[in-house]
Amino acid sequence: MKRVLVTGGAGFVGRHAVAALVARGFEVQAIGRTAPKGVHAFHAADLLDPVQRRAAVQAASASHLLHLAWVTTPGRYWQAPDNLDWTAASLDLVRTFREAGGTRAVVAGTCAEYDWTGINLLPREELESPSPRTRGEGRDDLVVGATSGSGGEGASWTEPHPAAPPHPRLPPRFRDDRVAEALSPRAGRGDAAAIREGHLSEVAPCRPATLYGAAKDGLRRILQAYAATAGLSLGWGRLFYLYGPGETPGRLVGDAARALLAGQRLATSEGRQRRDFLHVADVGAAFAALLDSGVEGPVNLGSGEAVPVRRILETIGALTGRPDLIDFGARPLGPTEPACIEADIRRLTDEVGFSARYGLEQGLEQTVAAWRAALSNAASIP
Template identity: 45%
Template sequence: MTGATRRRVLLTGASGYVGRAAARALVAMGHEVHALGRTDPAIAGVTFHSADLLGAEPLAPAIAAAGADHLLHLAWSVTPGRFWTDLGNCDWVGASLRLFRAFAESGSRRIVGVGSCAEYAWTGSPLDEVSSPVRPATLYGTAKASLWQMLEALGRQEGLSVAWGRLFFLYGPGEPRGKLVADAIVTLLEGRRFETSPGLQRRDFLHVDDAGRALAGLLASPVTGPVNIASGHCGPVREVIAEVARVTGGAGLVDFGARAMAPGEPAEIAAVVTRLRDEVGFMPEHGLASGIEQAVAWWRAHSGGVE
């Protein structure tokens, strides 16, 4: 991993699913981590500064108190089942730009924002940061793509180092209900049947802790521009569900094909991870088997899989 120098980092979204993983990774790398937001993540080694990113209060005092020169911005509303079309995406574009401006005015050196594979046109898999067209089909993807355009322009104008991590498909401990892997785990742990599509669509899944390490590594590196955050392995969704069934002991409870694929759902969404691997220096630590075992263990420890 590049970037062994200790840095003072401001992190938003630290209490969220990916944010907690990024916070732990940054602390493990030896950085001084300051979380900015409404909820204290209560993570060892992280100093909390209260601020409402969506509010009207000036952000400069909290940013000054943190004294960071690197920003990793993860905060966003990503409620499963809603975030694709949530009008709150518009609010988060505005809030993010306000944050970027305030951080730039504080004398910062580097800003890394977090986007999504939903920014790409999904018709040309595998997707890479250089040649794949950015043509989002949802409000969420459009909001993320637009924010990156503004951040890139801000960096160019103000002489800042800026990068953009595009997350693909994540799973792991603490995944919110309403997401595929979490719902499969909970359903099978409860001994209920899990109805799903045939599962032939191919997706790139990455363990959330690996995603946190990748984002931390990107922030600490000199790499600029968009970078895919993914495993580089694109397999059938059926394989993921089958692994969940194996670990939970629910192999006979999965009904593949009980649900049709959503209209227009792409057959493949694969990531090219050349920049992440060669420039950032990142390689995943978790394979599918160990990752699913961790996720199932987490749900077993949380009321037997019931929130």
């Protein structure tokens, strides 16, 4: 039986990854502060404490590593100094794992590693201004603002947009030629035309606009160089936009579902921006499939089809029976808002062999039903 050590196993993505790994026949051991359900063994440790981290990795003696843990608090992770701590901890984690006999590792990345400045922007007329209605509303409103990046575990809607022009001292554009060679001629399109359309393949340039994206991009580059010298098989799962039951506050689908089910107004943009969303259960399963494969380098984890945010909110409105509470156009979008962010998933489908279980409509229906049940149970507790 293959033994895998999982970090972040109790998190939004991690609990689904654990279940998928068990289903694939892995002996799953977890490391962290909270024991995930369904694991075979748990090593309690603070991952940012080097002594505890190294002791847990050595005790696990795993052949595989799935590293999902990171700082993901909505509203702060884009520029949080904690990103530096997690970068250093992750480097040591992978090194300790390899030196303990590990042979295959997969680490969670993000679509915020890519350079978004070459993507077409939304037309000026779609960069809305707040309406008088929004400015005059009371405390019962939920404000859903401009879209943001994936952040590793979903789309956050309460923080500055990460696609602002990157800092001039960030690393130059980068093309991973080994990945390009692994792709078919069509799948390897990192050309300007595809990027302008927001269609991002794994060979598209990386030039992050945030500390979070830069930390992930820098970690990937260092780990790829280390893996090549240390004989470690390394995969890198680039997350796009996520949704599903159990989202923390500050993310689009969960916030919208909770607000409409509670009868609260939802102030949002016109929602013309198109984003690539994948159900969190499919994301967990995709990580398990990637780890179980021999595919190396970055692999996009998305649906492969970007849809207008408006369509997502309209679907949630219909599922909750409260489309009348959605105030489209009540919030502005920033001037650097990309019109589309979409994953090229041909490495995921062709090489990893993964296909998603949930379509968008089915996934939103399941998610809204889960939130309805959760709110009903919470209301019934005395």
